[in-house]
Amino acid sequence: xxxxxxxxxxxxxxxxxxxxxxxxxxxxxxxxxxxxxxxxxxxxxxxxxxxxxxxxxxxxxxxxxxxxxxxxxxxxxxxxxxxxxxxxxxxxxxxxxxxxxxxxxxxxxxxxxxxxxxxxxxxxxxxxxxxxxxxxxxxxxxxxxxxxxxxxxxxxxxxxxxxxxxxxxxxxxxxxxxxxxxxxxxxxxxxxxxxxxxxxxxxxxxxxxxxxxxxxxxxxxxxxxxxxxxxxxxxxxxxxxxxxxxxxxxxxxxxxxxxxxxxxxxxxxxxxxxxxxxxxxxxxxxxxxxxxxxxxxxxxxxxxxxxxxxxxxxxxxxxxxxxxxxxxxxxxxxxxxxxxxxxxxxxxxxxxxxxxxxxxxxxxxxxxxxxxxxxxxxxxxxxxxxxxxxxxxxxxxxxxxxxxxxxxxxxxxxxxxxxxxxxxxxxxxxxxxxxxxxxxxxxxxxxxxxxxxxxxxxxxxxxxxxxxxxxxxxxxxxx
Ligand SMILES: [Zn+2]
Numbered sequence: 001x002x003x004x005x006x007x008x009x010x011x012x013x014x015x016x017x018x019x020x021x022x023x024x025x026x027x028x029x030x031x032x033x034x035x036x037x038x039x040x041x042x043x044x045x046x047x048x049x050x051x052x053x054x055x056x057x058x059x060x061x062x063x064x065x066x067x068x069x070x071x072x073x074x075x076x077x078x079x080x081x082x083x084x085x086x087x088x089x090x091x092x093x094x095x096x097x098x099x100x101x102x103x104x105x106x107x108x109x110x111x112x113x114x115x116x117x118x119x120x121x122x123x124x125x126x127x128x129x130x131x132x133x134x135x136x137x138x139x140x141x142x143x144x145x146x147x148x149x150x151x152x153x154x155x156x157x158x159x160x161x162x163x164x165x166x167x168x169x170x171x172x173x174x175x176x177x178x179x180x181x182x183x184x185x186x187x188x189x190x191x192x193x194x195x196x197x198x199x200x201x202x203x204x205x206x207x208x209x210x211x212x213x214x215x216x217x218x219x220x221x222x223x224x225x226x227x228x229x230x231x232x233x234x235x236x237x238x239x240x241x242x243x244x245x246x247x248x249x250x251x252x253x254x255x256x257x258x259x260x261x262x263x264x265x266x267x268x269x270x271x272x273x274x275x276x277x278x279x280x281x282x283x284x285x286x287x288x289x290x291x292x293x294x295x296x297x298x299x300x301x302x303x304x305x306x307x308x309x310x311x312x313x314x315x316x317x318x319x320x321x322x323x324x325x326x327x328x329x330x331x332x333x334x335x336x337x338x339x340x341x342x343x344x345x346x347x348x349x350x351x352x353x354x355x356x357x358x359x360x361x362x363x364x365x366x367x368x369x370x371x372x373x374x375x376x377x378x379x380x381x382x383x384x385x386x387x388x389x390x391x392x393x394x395x396x397x398x399x400x401x402x403x404x405x406x407x408x409x410x411x412x413x414x415x416x417x418x419x420x421x422x423x424x425x426x427x428x429x430x431x432x433x434x435x436x437x438x439x440x441x442x443x444x445x446x447x448x449x450x451x452x453x454x455x456x457x458x459x460x461x462x463x464x465x466x467x468x469x470x471x472x473x474x475x476x477x478x479x
Contacts, residue, residue: 004035006426007046011056012395013406015063015363016042017381024063024363024381032061034388036426042382058396060406063382064126064389064424065336066370069231069269069299069328072113073132074104077451079332081472083307089166091238091279092309097162101461101471108450110137114443117145118435119334123416126389126424127370127379129267129299129328131204131231134187143196146429146437148389150374152204152231153187155180155219156211163463168239170210177215181205185222192228198425200374201228202267208234208252209243213259220261229374230261231299233269235287237310241273241280251275253287257294264295267326267373271298272305272312292322297373300365301330302342315347315365316356326370327362337415340366344411359408388426393418 009031018025030043033050041048078099086092104112113130120128127148132138134153142149157177158170188201203223205211211219216232223230234252235241241252248255253274256262273280274287291298300312312318318325329339340362347357371380378386395403399414410418422430429436458468 004426005033005040005048005050006035006052006054007050008032008054008056008059008061008392011059011061013060014043014382015061015407017063017383017386019383024360024367031056032382034426036388038378038387038426039382039384042384058394059420060393060395060410061382062124062391062393062407062410063367063380063386064391064422065124065366066326066374066380067120067125067128067328067336068267068297068326068370068373069301069330070116070120070128070130070334071132071331072116072130073109074102074112074454075331076112076115076334077104077108077447077454078102079451081451081455084473084475085471086308087162087165090162090168093237093239094308095237096160096168096239097165098471100160100162101458102454103457103461104450105453106135108446108453109135110141111443111446111450113138113141114145114438114440115447116332116334117141117147118438118440118443119332120329120336121145121147121422121430121435122419122433123334123336123338124391124419124422125336126391126422126429127374129202129231129374131206131269134183138187139191139194139199141438142199143194144437145435146198146424146427148198148379148387148424150200150202150229151187151191152202153180153184154204154206155184156206157215158210160210161463165464168243170243174212177211181215181219181222188226188228192226201226203228203230205230205232207236207240208232208255209240209247216256216259216261220259220263220266223265229265229267231267231269232256232261234271235268235273236270238273238279251280251282251287253290256296257290262290262294262296265375266294266296267299268296269299269328270301270305270312272310277313288318288321288323291318295324297324297326297369299328299373300325300343301328301339302346303333303339304330306342306346311346311350314350314356315343316351316361319357319361319365324369324372325365326373327366335416336366337411337419340411341415359405359411362411363407387424389424391419391423392421394420
């Protein structure tokens with residue numbers, strides 16, 4: 001076995017896992033030994049056999065980030081279209097009227113997935129949850145990337161429809177929903193049985209308001225029978241909140257509790273509009289206690305939401321109430337380090353205090369909280385026995401200088417610029433900023449064509465028949 005062991009020699013800084021504190025702690029000037037099965041030795045001196053030595057001087061070694069919520073699909077080609085748009089009558093949200101207009105050709109889904117994976121891995125993500133529609137290249141591309149990945153094939157019975165930019169309507173087709181549910185379970189099972197050992201499946205009813213109570217319960221039952229997590233978008237917009245209030249008189253969190261879906265294995269996409277949020281009409285504050293008591297996870301994705309003027313109130317408050325908040329990137333820029341920075345800034349604005357959340361809290365959310373969400377103790381930490389998923393940060397990078405607290409420098413300043421290498425299962429997946437096992441540049445070249453196609457089809461997909469240039473207005477007038 002010694003012939004597979006690699007050693008990072010004398011790493012200047014390691015964010016190791018401290019069993020006593022049940023959290024991360026700095027270790028200085030130590031060795032890390034690992035092989036394909038995981039970490040063997042962390043900190044101090046490693047005197048055992050090895051095949052390769054990696055210099056650790058002026059390097060910081062961090063556990064790989066766990067991204068519990070992202071979407072490949074059409075998201076990577078939506079970049080630059082609707083960042084300044086929104087439906088005024090739907091609290092300024094662009095989701096229902098605009099995002100739904102994007103059409104992606106079958107040939108572009110693989111390129112789209114490849115670009116997302118490349119961007120995520122380059123920002124230190126080693127485990128991700130991809131919520132998307134199933135396609136033939138999904139599992140093969142994920143496996144080839146070298147990342148650890150969970151597929152969450154979405155299914156729903158109702159489609160969104162916005163007529164005249166006024167209100168959100170739902171068009172129900174129950175049999176289509178159940179067909180997609182059956183197909184999703186096949187993909188979940190195939191991922192769990194994948195020979196790479198790095199893939200898994202998650203049962204993913206798309207949104208709380210687009211699935212019936214019966215389907216949500218059937219989904220939870222299917223997940224629990226398989227011992228896999230469940231994920232659903234809930235409390236993600238005010239339009240959804242109002243729809244559920246009208247239908248059930250309950251907030252999304254209370255509704256999921258009533259259905260028996262709320263539990264330790266549930267990852268709630270976004271969970272912003274809980275009863276205590278200042279935008280709602282509710283005057284109660286019980287949702288966070290419910291989430292904490294059931295040990296459900298919130299997948300917090302601040303970048304896309306704050307872009308639309310919406311913010312979780314607040315990450316620090318959720319954490320203090322005992323809610324497991326993990327991080328996701330949702331859509332582009334698919335940059336986990338930017339997401340972490342935004343999580344910190346948004347939390348401090350929403351919490352109206354610099355003390356609302358700290359650097360260590362956000363780092364915990366991006367690692368241990370994500371691992372907890374997926375029911376795993378072997379990722380998101382650097383400790384003997386855990387998977388060798390980690391990233392190496394170049395402390396000599398200009399953006400990291402001068403160094404007093406390297407994690408702060410990374411989150412507040414350098415972000416992915418200082419990421420030198422990323423490893424999953426002890427194998428490099430990113431080196432020198434380059435994605436190693438996917439044709440990232442080739443996929444990027446395909447995206448332009450895919451976006452041109454999407455823009456050409458905007459008008460045909462718009463119920464009001466507006467032109468593409470009117471729907472996706474350019475930020476500057478064209479001379
Ligand atoms: Zn989402």
